[in-house]
Amino acid sequence: MRYQQDLQVALRDRFRRLMTTGYTTYGHEVGLICRWINEQPALRAIVEDLATAEPEVMVDEWVQACEQNQGLQWPTSTEAGRARLVWAWMRDLDQDPHAVLELASSVDSSRNFNDAVRGMTQSVVSVVFDYLGERLSAESSVLYLLERYVRRVEWFERARLHDQYLANTRQGEQIYDTDLRRWLFDQGLNMPFSQAKSASGLSDVLGELDTEDPLVCEVKVFDAASHDKRGIVSGVHQVVQYAQDYGKSAGHLMIINLSGRALDLPSDANEKTWPPYVEVSGVRVHLINVRALPTASASKLGQIKPVTITREDLINPDV
Numbered sequence: 001m002r003y004q005q006d007l008q009v010a011l012r013d014r015f016r017r018l019m020t021t022g023y024t025t026y027g028h029e030v031g032l033i034c035r036w037i038n039e040q041p042a043l044r045a046i047v048e049d050l051a052t053a054e055p056e057v058m059v060d061e062w063v064q065a066c067e068q069n070q071g072l073q074w075p076t077s078t079e080a081g082r083a084r085l086v087w088a089w090m091r092d093l094d095q096d097p098h099a100v101l102e103l104a105s106s107v108d109s110s111r112n113f114n115d116a117v118r119g120m121t122q123s124v125v126s127v128v129f130d131y132l133g134e135r136l137s138a139e140s141s142v143l144y145l146l147e148r149y150v151r152r153v154e155w156f157e158r159a160r161l162h163d164q165y166l167a168n169t170r171q172g173e174q175i176y177d178t179d180l181r182r183w184l185f186d187q188g189l190n191m192p193f194s195q196a197k198s199a200s201g202l203s204d205v206l207g208e209l210d211t212e213d214p215l216v217c218e219v220k221v222f223d224a225a226s227h228d229k230r231g232i233v234s235g236v237h238q239v240v241q242y243a244q245d246y247g248k249s250a251g252h253l254m255i256i257n258l259s260g261r262a263l264d265l266p267s268d269a270n271e272k273t274w275p276p277y278v279e280v281s282g283v284r285v286h287l288i289n290v291r292a293l294p295t296a297s298a299s300k301l302g303q304i305k306p307v308t309i310t311r312e313d314l315i316n317p318d319v
Helices: 002-019 023-039 041-052 059-069 079-093 097-107 113-167 169-186 229-245 311-315
Strands: 193-198 201-207 215-222 250-257 277-280 283-291
Touching: 002 023, 002 041, 002 113, 023 041, 023 079, 023 097, 023 113, 041 079, 041 113, 041 283, 059 079, 059 097, 079 097, 079 113, 097 113, 113 169, 113 215, 113 250, 113 283, 169 215, 169 250, 215 229, 229 250, 229 277, 229 283, 229 311, 277 311
Parallel strands: 215 250, 250 283
Antiparallel strands: 193 201, 201 215, 277 283
């Protein structure tokens, strides 16, 4: 979650920078920010999602409407559509830095150009920063819940769930799936359905299906024997397919590790973060490892023999 938190801090810093930027350098500063956003995988995924939000509303027509009415006009009907419109305008500024005054003088009545630009930043450009911040917060909240579930199983529920698993190994994944859904529901996540249908089949956990931002989570058991690497690989590809079906840029693979061995998972992050993730076909797949096998104390485990799964394993199932 530190990754999302750091991005939120960086977003606020860049917004404050815009608030103190004069009109002569505003377009250049916005261009730098747009390029920075596109360099951050999590933010890039969000703005790419915006491309389909009310695309019929054109930037030029919006700016003209503001000029004609001498005030801020919103021709969009959704928050995503409004953020998409402002984001498109910001990207255009990189090509035409002087266009900033065209909109600023229409939406803010200040006679001073710098004051007008600051007013426009507060009333218009803040829309994009607020939208990005809210989406990052939502993702952080989901990861926080899933991290707590990992701790819950590892600290308190290993033996109980493993006993249930041994009693019905043919439906073992369903046991952990049901437990995860019950946990998510108890934590306030609405409608954490199991086996919800999509164009790609049946997903293990899809939450918040009654909202515009559903949670996609696949559950896979790994025991290094009958349930081996192939299950994890197929789980990644299922998450990608379900996320694409529901228009999501992120999904989660919950790996129930019953092997008793450490899992060495790949990550596209530039630094060590939890959980590791891989970017596949425009979808960020968070890889969440749950050490679910009851074991002896650490002093009696013997030699560590980790199971290594490479990025190539995950993105190329033919390897």
